[in-house]
Amino acid sequence: MTDSPRTTEDEELDEIDMEAQRPGLDDVNVEVEVFSAVRDQSAFPVQPVRLTPDDTFTFRCHKDLACWNKCCHGADITLTPYDILRLSRRLDLRPAEFLLAYTVPAMHEKADLPVAKMKTGGEDGRGACPFNAPEGCTVYEDRPSTCRYYPLGMVSMKMKDMEGKDDFFFLVKEKHCLGHCDAKAQNVGQFRQEQEVEDFERVNRGWIDILMKMASWKVLGGPMGKAPDQRTRKMFFMATTDVDSFRRFVFESRFLQTYEIDPAAVEMIKTDDEALLLLGYDWMKNVLFNEPTIALKEQVLQMAIGKAREAMGAA
Numbered sequence: 644m645t646d647s648p649r650t651t652e653d654e655e656l657d658e659i660d661m662e663a664q665r666p667g668l669d670d671v672n673v674e675v676e677v678f679s680a681v682r683d684q685s686a687f688p689v690q691p692v693r694l695t696p697d698d699t700f701t702f703r704c705h706k707d708l709a710c711w712n713k714c715c716h717g718a719d720i721t722l723t724p725y726d727i728l729r730l731s732r733r734l735d736l737r738p739a740e741f742l743l744a745y746t747v748p749a750m751h752e753k754a755d756l757p758v759a760k761m762k763t764g765g766e767d768g769r770g771a772c773p774f775n776a777p778e779g780c781t782v783y784e785d786r787p788s789t790c791r792y793y794p795l796g797m798v799s800m801k802m803k804d805m806e807g808k809d810d811f812f813f814l815v816k817e818k819h820c821l822g823h824c825d826a827k828a829q830n831v832g833q834f835r836q837e838q839e840v841e842d843f844e845r846v847n848r849g850w851i852d853i854l855m856k857m858a859s860w861k862v863l864g865g866p867m868g869k870a871p872d873q874r875t876r877k878m879f880f881m882a883t884t885d886v887d888s889f890r891r892f893v894f895e896s897r898f899l900q901t902y903e904i905d906p907a908a909v910e911m912i913k914t915d916d917e918a919l920l921l922l923g924y925d926w927m928k929n930v931l932f933n934e935p936t937i938a939l940k941e942q943v944l945q946m947a948i949g950k951a952r953e954a955m956g957a958a
């Protein structure tokens with residue numbers, strides 16, 4: 644039998660086979676640390692003990708401890724979208740003003756996406772948080788998620804043989820923190836309730852999901868094998884840190900002519916910052932991962948299909 648010449652069809656089939664062999668998101672394990680105000684990484688166990696909401700630990704923080712306020716120096720605090728909203732409102736600032744005065748831009752190491760971190764004092768960045776005062780935290784009711792969780796850290800994870808995502812917690816035991824010497828016992832669930840993290844978790848969930856998914860894709864070179872470009876990263880930063888800029892973008896660009904948004908939702912996002920954040924997450928999930936979280940308008944869709952056909956010479 645002689646070899647027949649290879650056709651374009653053969654090559655296309657090869658490509659399809661390669662696609663099938665390329666690892667996908669379901670083939671990787673990923674764990675993303677979402678919060679932990681760990682100052683001294685060297686004093687920290689590489690594999691933290693995983694805690695579920697029912698696991699108990701002993702801890703109590705109060706003013707009479709010799710370590711009072713020590714944890715508010717040199718803390719590495721990544722601000723979540725809802726942290727930025729709450730702190731801006733508390734200080735009667737618009738998010739852009741808050742970002743400028745109190746944060747520095749940074750890259751989320753695992754997800755490779757831009758985030759805002761709290762500015763700390765001192766030339767080496769190990770000084771006090773701007774909201775720290777001798778009597779304690781001056782923004783206590785609106786303190787960021789990382790501060791609420793401390794001494795717990797939170798990791799979001801997805802294992803390759805697992806259906807959905809899962810979160811677990813771990814105890815941050817830094818030498819300076821004497822709260823661990825107190826006998827007050829509580830489980831993780833009770834502690835989270837006491838720290839009122841529910842609203843924070845609800846509004847931040849979509850942002851955590853995006854970080855998590857990006858971290859998974861990073862192992863494979865980025866979403867669908869390609870790292871997001873600078874413009875996409877900038878859009879992510881805008882949508883997740885500055886609701887005013889994102890609102891202007893939604894109402895002053897072609898956004899509403901491009902995407903199918905329910906009229907009641909359009910009305911709502913004119914004034915509701917939390918709802919706007921949720922729309923921002925949906926939009927970014929669509930832009931980054933092509934998820935059907937937000938729909939293109941029929942006319943826009945038809946035009947896109949027409950253009951794609953033209954590019955393929957099929958029009």
Ligand code: SF4
Pocket residue numbers: 714715716718772773774775776779780781782783786787790
């Ligand atoms: S926001 Fe408050 S609790 Fe958090 S580091 Fe600053 S002073 Fe401390």
Ligand code: SF4
Pocket residue numbers: 703704705708710711712713714715793794819820821822823
């Ligand atoms: S007990 Fe820990 S959390 Fe409380 S003030 Fe001391 S160092 Fe900070």
